[in-house]
Amino acid sequence: MDVKGYAAKSASSLLEPFDFKRREVGPDDVQIEILWSGVCHSDIHSARNEWGGAVYPLVPGHEIVGRVTRVGKNVKAFKEGHFAGVGCFVDSCRTCLSCEQGEENYCDRGFTATYNSVDKDGKTTYGGYSTAIVVDQKYTLHVPQNLDLKAVAPLLCAGITTYSPLRHWKVGKGHRLGVVGLGGLGHMAVKFGAAFGAQVTVLSTSRSKEADARRLGATDFIVTKEQKELTEAAGSFDFLLNTVSAPHDLNGLMNLLKRDGTMIIVGVPPDSTQIHAFNFIMKRRSLGGSLIGGIRETQEMLNYCGENDIVSDVETIAMKDINTAYERMLRADVRYRFVIDAATI
Numbered sequence: 001m002d003v004k005g006y007a008a009k010s011a012s013s014l015l016e017p018f019d020f021k022r023r024e025v026g027p028d029d030v031q032i033e034i035l036w037s038g039v040c041h042s043d044i045h046s047a048r049n050e051w052g053g054a055v056y057p058l059v060p061g062h063e064i065v066g067r068v069t070r071v072g073k074n075v076k077a078f079k080e081g082h083f084a085g086v087g088c089f090v091d092s093c094r095t096c097l098s099c100e101q102g103e104e105n106y107c108d109r110g111f112t113a114t115y116n117s118v119d120k121d122g123k124t125t126y127g128g129y130s131t132a133i134v135v136d137q138k139y140t141l142h143v144p145q146n147l148d149l150k151a152v153a154p155l156l157c158a159g160i161t162t163y164s165p166l167r168h169w170k171v172g173k174g175h176r177l178g179v180v181g182l183g184g185l186g187h188m189a190v191k192f193g194a195a196f197g198a199q200v201t202v203l204s205t206s207r208s209k210e211a212d213a214r215r216l217g218a219t220d221f222i223v224t225k226e227q228k229e230l231t232e233a234a235g236s237f238d239f240l241l242n243t244v245s246a247p248h249d250l251n252g253l254m255n256l257l258k259r260d261g262t263m264i265i266v267g268v269p270p271d272s273t274q275i276h277a278f279n280f281i282m283k284r285r286s287l288g289g290s291l292i293g294g295i296r297e298t299q300e301m302l303n304y305c306g307e308n309d310i311v312s313d314v315e316t317i318a319m320k321d322i323n324t325a326y327e328r329m330l331r332a333d334v335r336y337r338f339v340i341d342a343a344t345i
Contacts, residue, residue, distance in 0.1 A: 001021060001022045001023075001024070001031070001132065001134070002019065002021060003019070003020055003021065003022050003126075003130050003131050003132050003133075004017065004018075004019055004130065004131050004345050005017075005018050005019070005020060005059045005126060005129050005130030005131065005345065006018060006059065006129045006130075006319055006322060006345065007056075007057035007058055007059045007126075007129070008047040008048075008054075008056060008057065008058045008060070009056055009057050010056055011047075011048050011049035011054060011056075012048075014323045015047065015060075015129070015322050015323055015326075017345075018057050018059060020057075020059070020126060020130075022126075022132060022133065022134045023121070023123075023134050024134075025070050025071070025072050025134055026072050027072040027073045027074040027075075028072050028074050028075065028136050028137050028138070029071070029072045029075070029134050029135065029136060029137065030068055030070075030071050030072070030075060030078050030084060030134070030135055030136075030137050030140045031068070031069050031070040031071070031132065031133075031134050032064070032066040032067065032068055032069065032084050032086065032132060032133050032134075032135065032140075033066050033067045033068075033069045033131070033132050034064055034065075034066040034128055034130060034131055034132055034133060034342040035065055035066045035067060035149055035150075035341075035342055035343070036064075036065045036066070036149055036150045036152075036153040036316075036339050036340065036341065036342060037061045037063060037064050037065075037127075037128035037129055037130075037153060037339065037340045037342055038061075038063025038064075038128075038153040038154040038156065038157065038158070038312075038314075038337055038338070038339050038340075039060075039061075039063075039317075039322070039325055039326075039329070039337065039338035039339065039340060040060075040062065040063060040154075040157050040158070040184065041183075041184065041245060041329060042062075042157075043060035043061065043062075043127075043326075044326050044329065044330070046058060046060055046115070046116050047060055047326075050270070053116070054116060055116055055124055058115065058116050059115055059126035059127050059129050059130055060115055060116075060127050060128075060129050061114070061115060061127035061128025061129040061130070061340075062086070062087060062088040062089075062113070062114040062115060062127055062128060062156065062157055063087070063128065063153045063154050063155075063156040063157045063158070063339075064085060064086040064087075064114070064127075064128035064133060064153065064156065065083065065084075065085050065143055065149050065150070065152050065153045065156070066083070066084060066085075066132075066133070066342070067081065067082070067083060067084070068080055068081060068082045068083075068084050069132070071137075072137070074137075075137045077137060077142070078137060078140060078142075082142070083142075083143040083145065083149060084140050084141060084142065084143060085140070085141040085142075085143045085152065085153075085155075085156050085302065086114060086128065086133060086135050086139070086140060086141065086156065087114070087141065087156035087157060087160065087292065087298055088105075088111075088113065088114055088156070088157055088292050089104065089105065089111035089112055089113050089114060089117075089139065089292075090112050090113075090114050090117075090119070090125060090135050090136065090139045091111065091112035091119060091120060091136060091139060092104040092107035092109070092110075092111040092112065093107050093108065093109040093110075094138075096108035096109060102294045102295065102296040102297070103294045104139075104294045104295055105291050105292045105293055105294050106291065106294075112125060113125060114127050114128065115127030115128075128340075128342075129319070129322070129340060129345075130342070130345065131342055131345050138295065139295060141156070141295070141298055141299055141302060142299060142302065143302060144302060144303065144305065144306025145306075146306055146309075147305065147306055147309070147311055148311055150314055150316055150339045150341070151311035151312050151313070151314050151339070152302070152305070152311055152312075153312070153314075153337075153339050154184060154188070154312035154314065154337040154339065155188075155301065155302060155305060155311065155312060156298070157292065158184045158185050158188045158312060158337060159188050159192075159301055159305070159312065160292050160293040160297065160298045160301050161185055161188075161266050161290070161291075161292050161293070162185055162186075162188045162189040162192055162241065162243070162266065163188075163192050163293065163297075163301040163304075164290055164292065164293035164297055164301075165241060165264045165266060165288070165290035166189070166192050166193060166196060166198075166241065167297070168290065169239060169262060169264065169288070171193060171196055171198050171238075171239050172196040172197045172198055173196075173197035173198070174197075175198045175199070175238040175239060176198070176199045176201065176236060176237050176238050176239075177193045177198040177199065177200050177201070177237070177238065177239050177240075177241065178200075178201045178202075178203050178222075178237045178239070178240040178241070178256060179193065179200060179201070179202050179203065179218070179240075179241050179243065180203045180224075180240055180241065180242040180243060180244055180253060180267075181203070181204065181242070181243040181244040181267065182202050182204050182209045182212065182213055182216075182336075183243065183332060183336060184312075184334075184336050184337045185243035185266060185267065186202070186243040186336075187212075187216055187312070187313055187335075187336040188312060189241045189243060190202060190213060190216040190217050190218050191216055191217055191310055192310070193217070193241070194216070194217025194218070195217070195308055195310060198239075199219055199220075200217055200218045200219060200220075201218060201219070201220035201221065201222060201233075201237070202218045202220075202221050202222070203222045203224050203240075203253075203256075204221070204222075204223065204224065205223065205224055205225055206223070207221075207223050209221075212335065216313075224248075224252075230252060230255075230256070233256050234255050234256060235255070235256070235257070235258055235259075235283070236256060236258065237256050237257050237258060237261055238257075238258055238261055238262075239257075239261065239262055239263070239264065240253055240256060240257060240261070240262075240263040240264065241264050241266065242263055242264065242265050242266065242267055243266055243267045244267045244269065245267040245268050245269055245270075246269060247269050247270065247271060247273075248269065249273070250263070250273050250275050250287075251274075251275055251276055251279055254275060254279040254280075254285060254287070255279065257283065257285045258283070259283045259284055259285075260283070260284050260285070260286075261283065261285050261286070262285065262286040262287070262288055263285070263286075263287050263288070264288045264289065264290055265287070265288070265289040265290075266289070266290055275287065312336065312337050313335055313336045313337065314336075314337050314338070314339045315334055315335065315337070315338055315339070316338075316339050316340075316341050317338050317339070317340055317341070318340075318341060318344035319340055319341070319342070319344045319345045320344065322340065325338045
């Protein structure tokens with residue numbers, strides 16, 4: 001199938017039009033006409049080879065929502081005309097313990113990423129900055145019919161990345177949750193944390209985001225550049241969900257946790273950092289991490305969002321404006337996720 005998309009041709013090039021082919025629909029496949037594709041910060045890292053391992057041409061995009069246009073003979077759960085979603089991966093080994101337990105995101109052999117990965121046929125995967133995609137039914141998601149489709153797209157990464165750890169650590173009523181950073185991930189963490197019944201505080205470097213934080217569901221706001229505010233908040237949080245991908249001091253944040261408190265890392269700063277052992281020892285604190293979520297949990301999240309009318313705050317763009325959008329993202333000039341209208345490709 002002939003497909004139009006946008007690709008980076010090298011680590012230093014702008015994204016530009018790129019025509020390619022998708023595989024034929026197999027017996028277990030779902031073919032999707034892409035309607036909306038979210039723009040994740042990891043798209044920039046990958047396109048510019050900031051994490052290494054980029055294979056060019058590289059078509060980013062792993063927050064995909066569209067309409068089913070064809071299904072294989074073994075597919076029963078999806079029909080033509082259904083709305084469907086595709087997240088950060090499109091396959092995994094299926095046989096390791098993680099896969100068998102529905103945690104394909106932690107596949108022992110490594111999952112097949114939606115883009116810049118190698119599929120079972122040995123071909124490079126291309127992502128959602130394109131007009132169509134073909135995905136195995138086991139890695140295709142049902143999208144609630146009542147939600148705004150363009151605002152659903154970021155749920156496939158930003159949504160599940162924050163939903164999963166909050167569920168894993170059972171964050172809810174009676175807990176004080178601090179969300180570090182109010183961006184694409186952070187704004188979803190606030191929405192989910194508030195929906196789960198936690199008392200949510202946003203920790204940000206910018207006072208200008210306070211009104212938004214409260215609108216999204218936060219009851220308190222701390223400016224991390226203000227030492228007085230940090231001192232007053234010391235030892236007050238049960239959990240911190242850290243979404244920040246810029247360099248920052250983890251030691252000061254750890255001091256905000258209560259005894260037995262946990263900081264969960266979901267953002268990926270460019271460099272490693274040191275944390276003093278006393279930050280753990282003195283209050284029996286913990287540091288954890290979380291990576292997106294499995295297919296079962298991602299579907300659970302989408303269902304929850306459909307039942308509770310939760311979506312991302314988005315700004316839609318035409319495909320031709322993607323390079324400008326990248327620069328704006330690097331300046332944190334988006335509230336809170338760009339979504340590409342695939343009809344403009």
